[in-house]
Structures are given as C-alpha cells and as structure tokens.
Amino acid sequence: MHIGFLGLGNMGGPMARNLLKAGHTLTVFDPSPLATAALVELGARTANSPAELARDGVAAIITMLPTAAHVKDVYLGANGLLANIGQGVLLIDSSTIDPLSARDVAKVATAQGNPMLDAPVSGGTGGAAAGTLTFMVGGPTNAFDQAQPLLAAMGRNIVHCGATGNGQVAKIANNMLLGISMVGVAEAMALGVALGMDANVLAGIINTSSGRCWSSEINNPFPGVLENAPASRGYSGGFGTDLMLKDLGLATEAARHAKQPVVLGAAAQQLYQTFSLQGYGGLDFSAIINLFRREA
Numbered sequence: 001m002h003i004g005f006l007g008l009g010n011m012g013g014p015m016a017r018n019l020l021k022a023g024h025t026l027t028v029f030d031p032s033p034l035a036t037a038a039l040v041e042l043g044a045r046t047a048n049s050p051a052e053l054a055r056d057g058v059a060a061i062i063t064m065l066p067t068a069a070h071v072k073d074v075y076l077g078a079n080g081l082l083a084n085i086g087q088g089v090l091l092i093d094s095s096t097i098d099p100l101s102a103r104d105v106a107k108v109a110t111a112q113g114n115p116m117l118d119a120p121v122s123g124g125t126g127g128a129a130a131g132t133l134t135f136m137v138g139g140p141t142n143a144f145d146q147a148q149p150l151l152a153a154m155g156r157n158i159v160h161c162g163a164t165g166n167g168q169v170a171k172i173a174n175n176m177l178l179g180i181s182m183v184g185v186a187e188a189m190a191l192g193v194a195l196g197m198d199a200n201v202l203a204g205i206i207n208t209s210s211g212r213c214w215s216s217e218i219n220n221p222f223p224g225v226l227e228n229a230p231a232s233r234g235y236s237g238g239f240g241t242d243l244m245l246k247d248l249g250l251a252t253e254a255a256r257h258a259k260q261p262v263v264l265g266a267a268a269q270q271l272y273q274t275f276s277l278q279g280y281g282g283l284d285f286s287a288i289i290n291l292f293r294r295e296a
Contacts, residue, residue, distance in 0.1 A: 001025070003150065004058040006050060006074060007095070008035035010237070011121065012064035014128035015094070015154045017042060019062075021131075022153035027056045050074050054084035060150060061091050067246070068097035075105050087113030090146055094135070096120045096172070098250050099165035100257075106139065106164045115143035118164065119151065120171035124219070124239055126228075132156040136174070138167035169254075176251040179244050179268040179285070182215040186289035189222045194294060199225055221286035230284035238284030245272040245281070 001024050005016045008030040016039055020026055026044040029052075030036050036046045047053035054061065061081060065071050071093060075081050081091070091114050093102065102118040109116040117139035127133045133155035137144055144160045151158045161170045188211065192202040199222045207217045215221070219238070223231045230238035248269035255262040275281075275288055 001060060001150070002027070002056075002058050004029070004047075004053045004056065004061040005039075005044075005064075006030070006053065006061070007064035007066075008032070008039060009064065009066075010125050011128045012094075013038065014125065015062070015064065015121075015133070016044065018128075018131045018154045019150070020044060024150070024153070027053050027058060029053045049079060050077075050081050051079045051084040054081045054089075058085075058089060060147070061085070061089060062150070063091075063093045063095060065093075065095040067095075068101035071095050071097055071101065071105060076108060082109060082112060082114065085114065089114050090143060091116040092119050092147055092150070093117070094119050094121055096175070096247055096250070097168060098172075098254060099138075099168040100254075102138070102168045103165040115140060115146070116164070117143050117147055118167040119147070120167055121155065122171065122174055123155070125237060128154075135159065136161050136167040136170035138162060138169070139164050168250075172247060172251040172254060175244070175247040176262065176265040176268070178215065179248050179272065180264045181213050182219070182221065182244075182286055183268050183271055183288060185211075185213065185215040186221045186286070187292055189216075189220070189225075190289055190292035190294075193222070215286070219284075219286050221289035229286070231286050231289075235283040235287035238286070240281065241272060241276055241283050241285045241287060242281035244285035245269065245276055248272060 003024050004027050006029045020042050027047050028036055028039045028044045029047045091109055106116040117137050119135045119137045121133040123133040134157040135151045135155045138161050161167050193199050203220050203225045219229050220226045221231050251265050252269055
C-alpha cells in the first residue's frame with residue numbers, strides 16, 4: 001500500500017521504517033531534513049509539505065505529531081491534508097492529544113468522506129523500533145478493520161477502544177498511571193539507596209515482588225541498574241520529561257472537564273512541572289528520580 005507518513009521523530013521515524021520493512025511504499029514529510037533523509041535512504045520518497053504528500057496518490061496517511069495544535073494545523077489548515085486529499089483516504093493519527101480535539105478533527109474528516117482513527121501508542125522508543133507497540137484505537141469498526149494490516153506492521157497489541165476519541169482516552173489514562181508509577185519507583189529507589197541498599201539488589205527485589213511495574217522493570221530510573229535504560233546513558237533518548245508533562249496536563253484537563261478527581265495525577269504533574277522548570281525537560285522522564293536523590 002502507498003502510505004503517507006508525517007512526523008518522523010523518536011517514535012514516528014522507527015514506525016515509518018517498520019512500514020517500509022513490511023513492503024509498503026512511503027511518502028514522508030517532516031520539518032527536519034535529517035529525519036526525512038534517513039527514510040529516503042531506506043527507500044521512501046519525500047514531500048515538501050503536508051499538501052504535497054496528500055496529493056501523492058496515497059491510500060492512507062499516518063501522523064505522529066507533538067500537540068493538538070499541530071494536528072489541527074496539519075489536518076485542517078488551508079495547506080493541510082483534508083484540503084488536498086480525495087475521498088476514501090484512510091487517516092490514522094497516532095499523536096497523543098486530548099479526546100475533544102481528536103473528535104473535532106475526525107468529525108471534519110468524516111464529513112468529507114475520509115474515515116479517521118485516533119490511534120495513540122504505548123511502548124516507547126524501544127517498542128517503536130522493535131515493532132511491538134500497543135495501539136489504542138478509537139473510531140468506526142470498518143475503519144479499524146481497514147487499518148489493522150498497517151498497525152500490525154508497527155505494533156503487536158492493537159486494541160479497538162470504541163468510538164472516536166476513545167483511543168486518546170485510553171492513552172492519557174495509561175500515561176497518567178505511568179507518570180505516577182515512575183514517581184513511586186523513583187522515591188522507593190532513592191529511599192532504599194539512601195538507607196544503604198545496593199540499587200541493583202533493591203531493583204531485583206522490587207521486580208520479583210509486589211512493587212514490580214514497567215517503571216521498575218523496563219525503565220528503572222536508577223543509573224546502572226538496567227544497561228539499556230535511559231538512566232544508564234545520562235537519561236538521553238526515551239520519553240522526554242516535557243512529553244510526560246504534556247500527557248499529564250492532557251489527563252488533568254480532561255479530568256477537569258469530566259469533573260473526575262485525579263489526585264495522584266495532579267501531584268505527578270506538579271513534580272514534573274518543577275523538574276522541567278529546573279531545565280531538565282529534555283531528559284527521559286525517569287530522571288525525575290533526581291528530585292529525590294541526595295547526590296543529584
């Protein structure tokens with residue numbers, strides 16, 4: 001299938017590469033020439049704008065963008081996707097944005113004859129590279145069925161969450177929990193080491209006991225515990241603190257609209273806000289442990 005892919009960052013780039021590996025034809029766009037060049041080397045062709053990509057005869061378009069404002073501009077702008085594609089082109093937005101914005105964009109797309117899914121992902125950059133992402137998909141069942149082969153090239157667990165916007169609901173709820181759990185693991189690891197425990201021994205106990213979770217087992221925040229975790233490479237790569245802060249903001253704002261209390265989510269948001277204001281927004285979100293470590 002000929003696919004358009006917009007947004008080739010830490011997540012989008014590996015996802016696009018997996019589509020190429022699966023034998024699909026790709027036209028790509030990203031503001032970064034380096035990002036597009038990496039895909040062109042693998043056989044993709046590049047477009048100079050979203051409008052040009054939309055007019056390149058693609059049967060489906062996948063977007064992975066930073067914020068709702070970017071999504072609205074790319075889809076709804078005068079030089080965006082919807083103004084330049086024909087009817088029937090399948091649209092899949094894998095950005096993490098608020099459910100209301102996802103529903104607003106999908107409403108416009110559907111009205112002009114373009115089925116649209118919100119399909120945010122979980123699994124981090126490692127999952128994006130390995131093709132093992134979880135896709136949380138909101139939208140019509142027929143569009144979900146149509147998208148399955150494309151999503152299967154990039155992920156292992158593909159879940160239809162229900163109506164349009166529900167993929168985003170699942171994502172922000174999951175990431176709120178992820179932010180909370182990372183703070184908890186960071187506090188526990190910092191406490192144990194401050195009390196004289198070896199970090200590796202403590203992590204091993206946690207990961208074979210009731211405290212085990214993704215934040216302790218896969219992305220442990222203490223340096224040296226996991227060789228391939230961001231904590232062991234100066235917290236570079238991975239899922240940035242500012243991205244986690246964005247997702248926590250989406251969750252707390254959605255909770256405000258729903259009048260639903262999220263006490264721990266709001267506390268985690270404030271901790272990540274504090275850490276970001278200290279200048280660490282570009283570090284992996286596991287670096288939050290440095291708020292608690294004595295030597296940090």
